[in-house]
Amino acid sequence: MRDIKRQIKSVQSTRQITKAMEMVAAAKLRRAQEKAQSARPYAEKLKEVVSSIAAGTKGVNHPMLVTRPVKKTGYLVITSDRGLAGGYNANILRSVMQVIKERHKSSDEYVLFVIGRKGRDYFRRRNMPIVEE
Numbered sequence: 228m229r230d231i232k233r234q235i236k237s238v239q240s241t242r243q244i245t246k247a248m249e250m251v252a253a254a255k256l257r258r259a260q261e262k263a264q265s266a267r268p269y270a271e272k273l274k275e276v277v278s279s280i281a282a283g284t285k286g287v288n289h290p291m292l293v294t295r296p297v298k299k300t301g302y303l304v305i306t307s308d309r310g311l312a313g314g315y316n317a318n319i320l321r322s323v324m325q326v327i328k329e330r331h332k333s334s335d336e337y338v339l340f341v342i343g344r345k346g347r348d349y350f351r352r353r354n355m356p357i358v359e360e
Contacts, residue, residue: 245311253313299338300330301358304350306343316345 304323306316323339331337338358341347350357 248311249313252311252315256313256315299336301338301340303340304346306346308344320346320349
């Protein structure tokens with residue numbers, strides 16, 4: 228009976244530690260998302276400035292300034308190697324799948340560059356085109 232009580236206490240302690248780790252990870256993710264969101268206006272302005280510079284250089288023939296049709300889209304997906312990241316992995320994978328379904332009819336139109344075991348396993352199970360891991 229004493230062993231069972233000790234085991235129950237051990238499981239409860241592990242559950243409490245795991246929940247605390249999840250809460251810390253969720254808080255860190257929320258902070259990182261807020262920082263990324265606050266940087267968005269700067270990125271938009273930078274894109275606007277670069278576009279205006281590129282548009283102002285009519286006489287320059289550089290391969291990077293030539294507009295061409297998009298043949299394939301690349302997606303960089305960053306997930307964790309383990310769980311314990313709160314809802315981060317699930318949210319990222321759900322978002323990527325939604326964007327792919329909205330923008331592409333076939334898997335020939337995109338490639339995935341995946342960092343992290345969770346993402347790699349997720350896309351492999353669905354036979355999606357992973358280029359790099």
